[in-house]
Every structure is written in C-alpha cells, then in structure tokens.
Amino acid sequence: MTLAPPPSGRVPWEREFALGMVRDMLRIRRMEERAAELYGEQKIRGFLHLYIGEEAVAVGALHALAPEDNIVATYREHGHALVRGMPMRTIMAEMYGKREGCSRGRGGSMHLFDARLRLYGGNAIVGGGLPLAVGLALADKLQGVRRVTACFFGEGAMAEGVFHESMNLAALWQVPALFCCENNLYAMGTALARSESQTDLCIKAAAYKVPTLKVDGQDVVAVHEVAKEAQQQVRAGKGPFFVEFQTYRYRAHSMFDPDLYRDKKEIEEWKTRGPLHSFTARLKAEGKLAEEQFLALDAEVAREVEDAVAYAEAGSWEPVEDLTRDVTAP
C-alpha cells in the first residue's frame, strides 16, 4: 500500500485556536509517553492502550463538540478524557489506581469516567459503548434536549453484531448520535483486510441509511472540519451520522503486545504522516508557529505531566473497607 503524503495545505484557523490544537495533541502525546515509562517502572499496571499516533482524531473531533454533549469512548480513551477537560492529574491518578483518580482507582486506564464532563467511559468491551450511545441519544430525543452523543470506537468493533444492531436502531429511531470510527487498521493484531470482507467502512453504515464521511485522521484540520460538519447535521435533528477517521497507532495494541503482526517499515511510513509534526510544519510554513514557541509549549506540557505524576505519586489508596461500596446504591 502506498501511503498518501503527509497532510499539507493552508490551515484555515486563527493562530490561537491552531496553537490550542497543537497543545492538546502534545498533551496527549507527552502524557502517554510518560505513562509508558511508568508502566515500565510498574507504577501503572494492567492493560495500558496508548493512543500515540491517533491524537488528531480526539483533538479535532472533540473540539467540534459542545460541553453539554455526551461522550462515549473505548479503552483507548486517555486522550478523549484529557481533551474533554479531565485534569491530567486525575487521569494519571486513575492509572496509578489511586483514590484521587476519576473512578477512585477502580477502573484504571480503560475506565475513565466523569459524570460532570458527561464522559460515559471508558468501555473495555469492543462495541460495548455503541448501544449505550444510542440509548443516551434516545433519552435526549425523548426529553427534547438538543444534544449530540458522540461515540468513539475502532474499526474492529464494526465486525461485532452490536455495531450493526446499533446502527439500525440509531437510524430507525433517528437519534442524535455521532458515530466516530477510529480506523487504525488493526483490531489488536488482525489487519482490516484479514478480518472484513468489505473494507470500505462507510458502506456498512450507509447500508443502514446513516450518512457518512471519511477523512484523513492524521490531519487535525480535516478531522476538525469534518467533525464540525457532522455534528452540525446531528444537532440539527437530521439523525445519526457516521465518520471514519483513517488513522494509525504507532505503539503496540497494549503494553503486552509484542507487535509482531505488522512490518516495522509500515509503522515508519505512517510516522511520516504524524499528526503533530505535519501540523506544526504547516503552521511554521505559514509563520504561525516558531520553533522556540513550540519548545516553550512542549516545556509547559512537560511540567503539566510531571505535576500529574507527582499528584498520582502523592495520592492515597482507597481503603479496603470501601471495597463493597457502590456495588449498588446504599
């Protein structure tokens, strides 16, 4: 497969907004690089799925949504939580399993929840969030609330029956749901073409009469513009919408994954299309970003990461006496 050249072209945004996008992508990148180190130090345990390489999708898409919208995400959701507004401290503490984490250390990396931010997880069952999102959107429709429920999932989820059932219900009942497929080409270790007879994902959603768009997920500008258009349609009451974000993860599926199923050359090729450096290169070419500004931003993000780590380190453990708390309402 020949890859497209790195994203290029004019950035149609105000400088401040563009720098905000750089900053958020960088925050995800640096937070996760640090998380990977901390995993090596056994500070973070269990499953840890890194989003590195896919940052433009969460950043571009979430900035197209409103604070009152609902977000349903997967187990690769650190970036979504962060961009949504969850403090990096809270995320890091949750990854440490500390009580100061968003889920009191009960969920870990895969289960970031925040009722205030309307972030409904953090779902570690592939496809598990899809019907949940349809239900949230149905509740809004029935209550006359004008809100978009954005549901993120990978292309692997589209092989699950529940994707098809959920797409049918969403379209049948015309609920305000925005389906955001993060197609990173591999369902854990199985390439799309090795698992799907139809590799054009939009065709699957279109079969249920859901309108679709596909976009280069490494291009934060394209991601954001497409997401803006899609959410506008949903918010206008035109029913569900499906967007395929074509992206790539640079790291293994999880920290347990030896990454033997894909060619190292392929990964290197995709890295030439990196969402961060391709975007900063465009901004630099337009004179909207100087190298020293980028370095200053990076240093600021590094301080945020170290602050988050210190916060998690200083955090406390939920007392064992609380083990059975919140299994059901008291």
Place this chain on the structure above:
Amino acid sequence: MKTSYREAMRAALREALAADPRVFLMGEDVGKYGGSYAVTKGLLEEFGPERIRDTPLSELAFVGVGIGAALGGMRPIVEVMTVNFSLLALDQIVNTASLYRHMSGGQFSVPLVIRMATGAGRQIAAQHSHSLENWYAHVPGLKVLAPATVEDARGMLAPALADPDPVVIFEHAQLYNVEGELPEPWTRDIKSAAVRKQGSAVSLITYGGSLPKTLAAAELLTGEGIDAEVVDLRVLRPLDDATIMASVVKCRRAVVVDEGWKTGSLAAEVMARIVEQAFYELDAPLARVCSEEVPIPYARHMEEAALPQPAKIVAAVKGLLA
C-alpha cells in the same frame, strides 16, 4: 379482587407509565402485537409508539439502548421476550449495566428494569425452556426478582423502577394464566422472601414457577399428616437469608425446589447458606428437587419427567423423614 398474573403485570405497567413520563417500554412485539405473552396488550393504543416501542430482533442493542437511556435520565422498562433470548444480551447486562456504578467510582447509576419470561412446561422444547435465573443472580450490581403470585406481579414493578440500580424481573411463563386474589393494599416489597404456607415439619424453599408446584406438594403432604412450610424467595439477589434461616430453624429440615439444573443452581446457593448459617439446627441432610440435567424435551411425558413436580417434592420430603 380476582385477577390473573398477566393482568396484574399489565396493571403495574400501566400504572408506571401513567405515573412517570420518564418511563417507557421497549422490546420485541410489545406494541402492535400486544406482547408475546399478551402482557402489554392495549398499551400501545393507550400510550403511543414513543413510549411503547417495538424493537427489531436485536436483544444486545436494545438492552444496551435501555442502559444508555437510563443513564440519560429515562426510566426504561426493557422486555426481553424470554430468558432464552436474553443470552444474546448478556454482554450488556453483565459487562455494562451491573458494573457501571462500581467501576465509575459511584458516579453512574443505571436505573433500568429488564423483564423476561422464563421456564419450561409448555412443550416448546430445549431452546425455549431455560431457567437461567441463577446466571443473573450470580452477578453483583444486579437485583433479581421472581414474582410468583398475582400480588407480586402487581406490586414488584413500581419499587423495581424506583430502584437506582438495574433490576431483572423473571416472569415464569406458566404463571401468566394463574388467577388469584389481589389484596388491597398489595405489597411493594422487593427485599424479603415470604412464607406462603406456615408449617413445622419441613421447610420447602422455592421461587417463581415452582411455587404452585411446591404448594401443591405441601397440600399432598398435609393429606399424609406432614405439615410443610413453603417459603417463596421472591428476591433471588440479594437473598433474604433471615427468612430462609427462620424457617429452617423452625422446621429443622429443608428441601429446595428449583427449576434450574442442579449443578451450580440457585438451589445449591440456598443450601450452602443454610449449611453456613444453620447447620447445627438441622435434623436431617438437606435435599433439593431440580430439573434433570438434560435439555428440556418436547414430548409431554419427557418434559414432565425432566422438571420438578409435586410428586418428586413429596418423595424428597419423605426421604428426609424416613
């Protein structure tokens, strides 16, 4: 007032829909068809298609939609036609509904009611005759109810809807035509087991569709001078240990009747609790009457042989008293 179990359940649904605009019902054939067991007949005409929502045959998705709608502020009642089909929705029930409160550190609550028919006895063969209540009763985070009387069919839905956590209600298909007196006021308790017949010689502990059979067995035993007590569990999770133990302590002998298969059954759980909590009060080993460990056959005589029956319960009691 005399009413049928089906009518009692329908009255409970109608009351819930009328009382709270957040309540809506969804499931396969609940609307136009009127419910596969005719429980929801007339509700579509009364409440309209927004609130009596026919679904496609997508158990996994529409249960998940119920969870999402509950998270989104509604009070959905999801009817999964039967427990047999609920297996297609197990993922959403076990991996989402039951876990969200604890896994989110107490942030999210899933006030969802899932109703389903259960049980055998109508010659509909192996794939439509399961009793898998114990699968659900195994799962922390769920509340599991088994209304076995007209009164409970009428009374358990409202408190289930008021519960902030997911509640699964099992309606044994053999009960829908059962008629009984509906007392006024009816109970709204979803915490306790109930003693359906007082006795002193043996405690017969059961639930759901096995209650009428167990009461029939108790009557046969009365004819033979054996005074059996009958305990209806009503709530399968969490179990009401106090009522169970009080009956066992009083009767000093117990037989558990459960339409589930014996291995890993709810009966096994009840027996284990009795052994843990009341072992020294027993005058005889515990016994149970469960379904034979076979797929439920179609032919009537074979199906009857596979299921708990009054004669089997009587024989089990006599075994303890011998």
